[in-house]
Amino acid sequence: MSMWLIFLVSGLALVSIFLSRKxxxxxxxxxxxxxxxxxxxxxxxxxxxxxxxxxxxxxxNAAILGFYYGIWGALAYAAYYLSFLTGGRIIDHLRFEQGYDSVQGFLSDRFGAWGGRCYNFVVGIRLVSEVFANLLVIGILFGAAGSQSYTLAVIGLAAVTLLYSVLGGLYASLRTDVMQMWVFLVVLSILLGIVISGGHFTTELLTFKPFDISQPGPILLLVALLQVWSYPMHDPVMMDRGFLADRETTKRSFLHAGWISSVSILAFGSLGVIAGANGLEGEDMNQVLSRLLGEFPMFLFSASLVISAMSTLDSTLTSSAKMIVLDMRLMSVSLRNGRMVMAIFMLLGLLLVFVGNKDIFSAVAVSGTASMYLVPVIFFSLWGNRRDIPVWSYIGSFFLAISGSLLYFTESSSYTMLLGEVHKYTKLLWICIAVMVGGCALFMIGGASQKQLQPLANH
Structure with a gap:
């Protein structure tokens, strides 16, 4: 199967380079x-x-969560795609109602230099983790971690994606995204057709894990429903695409992207559910799917991962260049500097693949928890349009969320046991609630203190 994947990557790379006009x-x-x-x-x-x-x-992740926690695990991951609805609302307020041309511009206007610094820190971690996580998945498809095939696959895909990304930047990324999406839809449709026609997709299998609010699947669903309020704002790829077209096109793109993504993730997650329902003792998800489906469907399964990895990597690199060069103004605006930033972020992602944490869901959970410092910003400063929130409330919310994300990382990795012996997703839920409530409380207290100071200032 690896040979067919190599042919697929090579073909997609050639087409992508052809579409990426310099x-x-x-x-x-x-x-x-x-x-x-x-x-x-x-x-x-x-x-x-x-x-x-x-x-x-x-x-x-959707497939793995479905494998372990049934349809509730797959639904939990699909719930993150409600971010398109909240993200569309964020963009509409930010750009069309309040006239800002970037998230950094809004935060700097409301909270000064600290507004941009805190946001860029979180976004920088997000971008590097995106490169790392997608390269990691590709390596896993081609071999065991540390093997020659694993290393060559990671380095090869990184080099190919970097090559066509530096050629055309965001415009090339948009063109290749369309091509890659069509290929992904065809591959996923064929895969699902084989699964359904083979009698593997039944309602009984999808309910093999009954709903229990105390179980990890439903708990993770609650976590997702808390994080979707802030998750899109800390994702520069989604935010960048909110500043490209007119208002109506932008609104409709977020709406359609939401339902298409949710359906696709649920479809893929259901493969994990089917594997979980049919697994034998000692089998992992890939082994079960290989036994049930055979070689060709498993090639399609892997092909879906390869296609999605390439499309995400090029977009991540273009967002990295825009953030460093245009939004942060750390370098002069030039194509050369943009390309240099892309290469640096790719190298950082590669470094993490070979020395970093191998739990790919940890990157999602840690990133999502850190993003929750933006919840009160969205509720009070953006949607509420309040300008009386002091900088200390913003900084306090930021450090609360960063502390929460670090606590989850140490707890989920068993470095600490401060929250007891409960499942790591239960710990994540507690942390998310504390960060969300704490951040909103800081903004409420900060806003109230400013109102009390205003009469004194008038005297």
Whole structure:
């Protein structure tokens, strides 16, 4: 199967390079504009949103959660894709109602230099973890961690994706996303057709894990429903695509991307559910699926992961370049500097693959928990349009969320046992509730203190 995957990657790479016309203008490289300055169409924007969010680690996580926790695990991961609904609302307020051209611009206006610094810190971690997690999935497909095939697969995909990404930037990413999305939909449709026609997809199998609110699947579903309020705002790939087209096109792209992504993730997660229901003692998910489906469907399963990894990696790199060069202004605006940033982020991701944590869901949970410092920002400062929140409330919410994400990491990795012997997802739920309530309390107290100071200032 590895040989067929190599052919697939090579074919996708050649087509992607062909579609990636070399950028000669900064508007195309950083903002996705065509040569004549046109914004992307609804189809291009929707498909780009979907394929960059249905990344390899998401497909694999959805299947793994389905394998262990039944349909409730798959639903929990699909719930994260409600982020398209909250993300669309965030963009509409941020860009069209309040007139900002970036998240950093909004946060800097409301909270000064600390607004941008805290956000860029969280987003930087998010971008590097995206590169790491998707390369990690590719390595796993080709061999055991540390093996020659594993190493060559990771380095090869990194090199290929970096090559066509630096050629055309965001405009090239949008063009290749559309192609990769069509291929993904065809591959997923064939795979599901084989599963359904083979009699593996039944309602009885999907309910082999009964609903129990105390079990990890339903608990993770509650975690997702808490994190979706802030998750999209800390995802630069989603946010960047909210600043490319007109208001109506942008709204519709977020709406369509939401339901397409949710259906795709549930479909893929159901494969894990089927494997979990049919697993024998000692079998892992891939072994069960290979026994049930055979070699060709497993090739399609792996192909879906490869396609999604490539589409996510190029978008992550373009968002990295935009953040460092345009949003943070750490370098002068030039194509050369944008390409240099892409190479640096790819190297950082590669470094993590070979020395970092191998739990790919940890990256999602830690990132999602850190993003929750933005919950009160969205509720009070963005949607509530309150300008009386002091900087200390913002900084306090940030450090509370970072502390929560670090606590979850140490607890889930068994470095600490401060929260007892309960399941790590139960710990995650407690941490998320504490971060969300604590952050909102800081904003409420901060806003109230400012109102009390105003009469004194008038005297």
């Amino acid at each position: 950028a000669t203008q900064e508007g195309g490289f950083f903002r996705g504009e065509s040569a004549d300055g046109r914004a992307p169409t609804l189809l291009a924007l929707t498909f780009s949103q979907v394929t960059t969010w249905i990344f390899a680690r998401s497909l694999l």
